[in-house]
Amino acid sequence: MVFQMQSLTRRQLNAAALILLWAHAVAATNAAQAKPNLLLIMADDVGCDAIGCYGGQSHPTPHIDALAQGGMKFNHAYSMPVCHPSRVCLMTGRYPFRFGAEGMKWGDFPDAAEGISIGDRFKQAGYATAVAGKWQLCMMKNDLQHPRRVGFDSWCLFGWHEGGRYHDPLIYQDGRLRDDTLGKYGPDLYVEFLVDFIRQSRQDGKPFFAYYPMALCHDVTDDLKGRHVAYSKDGRWMTYAEMISSMDDMIGRLVAALERLKIREETLILFTTDNGTPAASYLTVDADGKMVRPKVFSIRDGDVVPGGKGKHDDTGTRVPLIANWPGRIQPGSHADEMVDLTDYLPTLADIAGLGDEDVFRDGISFAPLLLGQPRELKRDWIYTEHRGKRAIRSPQFRLYDDGRFFDLAVDSKEQSPLSNEQLSGDAAEEFKQLSKRLGQMRPAAK
Structure with a gap:
């Protein structure tokens, strides 16, 4: 009889332990659901003229168009004229000049922005954070832990101006140089990394903030001390049209992964770009070994539109912005209010319910627009700077x-x-x- 009582007690204790574990898992899941997952995608060198849902006729973009059809398309979204200042705006919610000369130092990130970046904001709020693709905020070989210092738990980033970003890419992942990229395609690896990160975050019961600054559709670089980066599989580099197609495919793969993991309705996706379409793009090498860079044009609403990257006009600074969140954002909706890249950080913080912070931002949240609510503050001007x-x-x-x-x-x-x-x-x-x-x-x- 004594043995039976002891055995019963152990069974009861085991049952109690299982109940506690179950309750902890439920609590973690509920906490994750209380804060939506956030997927922020920023394509490189893609203007409105290149996107189908914005009237672009040269390049099919079915996956991006589907995000617009199922969500909200912004008609007046703006960036800086080129990539580096755009990234400072998005990462900090501030204009580059706020950081003095550091804010416009090419390929660098202001020391004063460490601790207040978009990665820091969500890491401090309990989010799992990751970034994959193009960094351009440091020379990675000289600062292997830089993404961690600005709030990212994990990263998979090509070595900007160190090697290839597409075929046989030179990639740093979580502080080390990958040695398994020969014969592989960079955009495949960035997406695979993000999908693995999202899957792990779901298993851990944590909401995630995934930032995807795409390599696509920037051309290859020509400044690697006289050597050219790896060619495409068929002996040439991709055309701009092929890069657009690959960009759209990568976005489709991420959306499909969210659906497979059954977290699509818990995830807000923002898609935008860092500046307008480039005026020209490196495509091949001539008989003398010199890189050839023909001009880039798109057809938009029947008009021929030359690439405007680097200009302050609409061809250089007016960019796509699409927000998609099933069940929360009205499908097929449009927004005509002006927004710029400094607005994204405060907007996502509002969506996540992070509350006020004692940090100055130039950005103005447009979260009420996404949720169909009145907006107290809105922009009546857009500022741009470059060189x-x-x-x-x-x-x-x-x-x-x-x-x-x-x-x-x-x-x-x-x-x-x-x-x-x-x-x-x-x-x-x-x-x-x-x-x-x-x-x-x-x-x-x-």
Whole structure:
């Protein structure tokens, strides 16, 4: 009888332990569900003209178009003219000039931004965090732990200006150089890494923040000390059209993975790009071994659109932005309010319910737009900067720091600047307000 009582006690204890484990798992799952998963995708060198749902006719983009059909398409999303300042904006929610010379130092990340980046924000809130693709915020071989210092638990990033990003890529993963990339295609590896990360986060019962700054559709680099990066499988590099197709395929694979893992309805996807389509793209090498870079054009709504990367006009800075979250964002909806890359960090923080923070951001959350709620604050201007040149625009006008002023409603291609001496009415008032704002967008005097 004593033995039976002891045996029963052990069974009861085991049962109690199982109940506690089950309760812990349920609690972890509920906590994860309370904070949505976040997948932020930023393609490289892709303007609106290259995307089907934005009127692009040169390149089929069925997976991106499906995100727009099932979510919200923004008609006035903006970036910086080129990739590095765009990444500073997205990572910090601040304009590069806020960090002084460090903010515009190519291939570097301001020391003052460590601890306040988008990765830090979500890691501190209990998210599992990862980044894969293009970093461009340090020379990775000299700073193997840099992504960790700005909030990412794990990373899979090609060595910017160190080697290839596509075929036989040079990739650093979690602080070490991968030795298994020969004969492989970089974008495949970045997506596989993110899918593994998402699967592990789900198993751990943690919400995830996955940042995917794509290698696609930037061309190969020509500055690797006289040597060329690996060719494509058939002896040439991909055309811009082929890169667009591959970009769309990678996005489709990520969405399919979320569906397989049954977390699609728990995940907000934002898709955007870092600047407009490039004016030219390296495609091959001539008989003398020199890289050849023909011009890039797209057809959009029947018009031929040359690539505008590097320009402050709409061909260089007006970019796609699509938000998709089944059951939360109205399918097929549109947003005409202006947003820029500094807005993404505060928006995602709002969506995740992270609350207020004691950190200055230039960005303004557009989370209410996504959820169909009234928005108290909204943008009435967009600021851009690149290599010492600056511009600012309102919904109708754009002002450059050299004084050129355009009415975009009648001159969208900016062919005929208005004469400042002859301005009147709305144009005169806009010029005054934009001039004042542009004057304020400078580093504080020391």
